[in-house]
Amino acid sequence: DAGVIQSPRHEVTEMGQEVTLRCKPISGHNSLFWYRQTMMRGLELLIYFNNNVPIDDSGMPEDRFSAKMPNASFSTLKIQPSEPRDSAVYFCASTDYNEQFFGPGTRLTVL
Amino acid sequence: GQQLNQSPQSMFIQEGEDVSMNCTSSSIFNTWLWYKQEPGEGPVLLIALYKAGELTSNGRLTAQFGITRKDSFLNISASIPSDVGIYFCAGQKIGNQFYFGTGTSLTVIP
Numbered sequence: 001d002a003g004v005i006q007s008p009r010h011e012v013t014e015m016g017q018e019v020t021l022r023c024k025p026i027s028g029h030n031s032l033f034w035y036r037q038t039m040m041r042g043l044e045l046l047i048y049f050n051n052n053v054p055i056d057d058s059g060m061p062e063d064r065f066s067a068k069m070p071n072a073s074f075s076t077l078k079i080q081p082s083e084p085r086d087s088a089v090y091f092c093a094s095t096d097y098n099e100q101f102f103g104p105g106t107r108l109t110v111l
Numbered sequence: 112g113q114q115l116n117q118s119p120q121s122m123f124i125q126e127g128e129d130v131s132m133n134c135t136s137s138s139i140f141n142t143w144l145w146y147k148q149e150p151g152e153g154p155v156l157l158i159a160l161y162k163a164g165e166l167t168s169n170g171r172l173t174a175q176f177g178i179t180r181k182d183s184f185l186n187i188s189a190s191i192p193s194d195v196g197i198y199f200c201a202g203q204k205i206g207n208q209f210y211f212g213t214g215t216s217l218t219v220i221p
Contacts, residue, residue: 004153031207043154043199043211050207091153098142098161100201100209102153 004103006092012109018080021106024073025094033100034067034077035091043091049075061086082110117200117212124190125220132198132215133184140202143176143183144209149196157198158185190219 005024033048047057069075146154160176200212
């Protein structure tokens with residue numbers, strides 16, 4: 001298995017632009033998580049899905065952030081409009097009940 | 112979300128020394144996981160623990176699930192330079208959400 005796949009690996013954009021991050025979970029895993037990692041705040045859970053259904057989005061910073069999981073093999077995290085304080089590494093992780101596996105992350109820089 | 116108390120925050124050790132780090136929480140967890148993260152990469156799962164009191168090894172790594180279900184420790188024996196990285200603990204409660212420690216940064220001096 002290729003593991004969790006994320007794209008792009010790096011994204012540099014200007015303030016106000018829309019950013020879309022993509023994730024392909026490990027086949028057969030029933031849960032998908034989006035995290036944000038910064039030096040100041042560490043790993044923060046943004047949202048997670050069970051069987052494609054959003055369960056807890058209380059970590060989503062504000063309405064500028066949205067996430068979708070249209071099917072079991074694909075999820076997106078969208079930021080519109082982006083702001084410099086959104087700069088961070090965004091991780092997607094998938095879980096088969098007890099063990100969580102992370103993707104390589106997308107490093108987002110908003111200028 | 113909730114974070115676990117992980118200590119120490121950083122460690123600088125000589126190659127060959129043993130390392131110990133731990134995580135504590137005021138909450139009970141059903142699963143404890145330990146990860147290692149290297150620069151520019153995502154966290155990689157090292158060890159998973161499922162039962163209170165469980166002691167599990169993975170090569171030079173040994174981890175234990177505390178009897179109270181509120182803590183866990185990770186030991187690394189005979190450290191080598193490639194052990195360098197940030198180690199995270201994570202606890203899972205019923206309902207699938209995971210909670211992460213703040214990380215222990217390990218530096219191994221050759």
